[in-house]
Amino acid sequence: MKYHPKFRHFIVCLLTTISLVNGARNPRVVVIGAGAAGLATASRLYQGGITNVTILEASQRVGGRIRTTPFGAGIVELGAQWCHGEKGNVVYELASAYPDQLKASIIVEDASLIQSNGVRIDDELVEKLSSLAEQISESEDRMSYAGSLGDFFTETYWQRLQTDAGFSDVSHELAEQFLVYCHNRGRGDSAYDSWYDVAANETDSYQETEGNQALAWNSRTGYSTILDIVSVMYHYRASSKGHISNIYCSFQLIGKLRGSSKQHKSNKSTIK
């Protein structure tokens, strides 16, 4: 995850309700959101002796933007994937407290592009289109464009394909597929859902931290390892081989924010 202003959302809202009934000695605390920040908060409170802690989570899972998913013999990261940079990067700092958590991941720079029908796109064509995409992304005009990145990119892309020499051998179908590829690549790199959601001039308004930009997690628990680390459950799991979901339930309950109170109750779990 890069440090983009958008990731302030990653700092989950915290709502505390001090119960007057129980008094200050045993306050009741409600944490909204079972993402990294919510789990870390609940853990700190619990360790500090504030044990009446409830985490409310709108989805059916913990982890927020981190979503490590088993796939075949390995895992797939459906959420955060890499640790970008080392200096001043809190993920790197947290992981570095334990040996061999992160490793340099191999990113192929000059990958071939294969269409979904299995046909490999000619390398020269890929290079030509990639160079165009890079020029559009880095163009000065982007900084003064008043609309979204998606609007800027698609407008400029179609215009350049028509006016620039050398694109006559690019079919409309291939051009459309390449545009989808550019969009998906940007979504992966900059973590926006849609390039129509981000302003063209603000797309790269984040600070890159120094160090390796493509560190990946070394273990089968992938990025979700950071959830264990922030909730100080890392040692616990390493020693007991406990199942990840049991550990998070050990705080108190992972409820469902939406829905009727009856449903909410039925999904309460208090495993200690």
Ligand SMILES: *[C@@H]1O[C@H](CO)[C@@H](O)[C@H](O)[C@H]1NC(C)=O
């Ligand atoms: C937590 O606080 C609530 C509200 O004050 C109270 O009803 C409940 O009994 C408390 N639970 C524990 C385990 O102390």
Ligand SMILES: *[C@@H]1O[C@H](CO)[C@@H](O)[C@H](O)[C@H]1NC(C)=O
């Ligand atoms: C981007 O444009 C908006 C207005 O369209 C402006 O408020 C903002 O400061 C610009 N950002 C940059 C980095 O130039």
Ligand SMILES: CC(=O)N[C@H]1CO[C@H](CO)[C@@H](O)[C@@H]1O
């Ligand atoms: C209301 C609600 O979210 N119910 C869920 C409670 O948990 C069970 C088992 O995980 C789900 O199947 C329900 O949908």
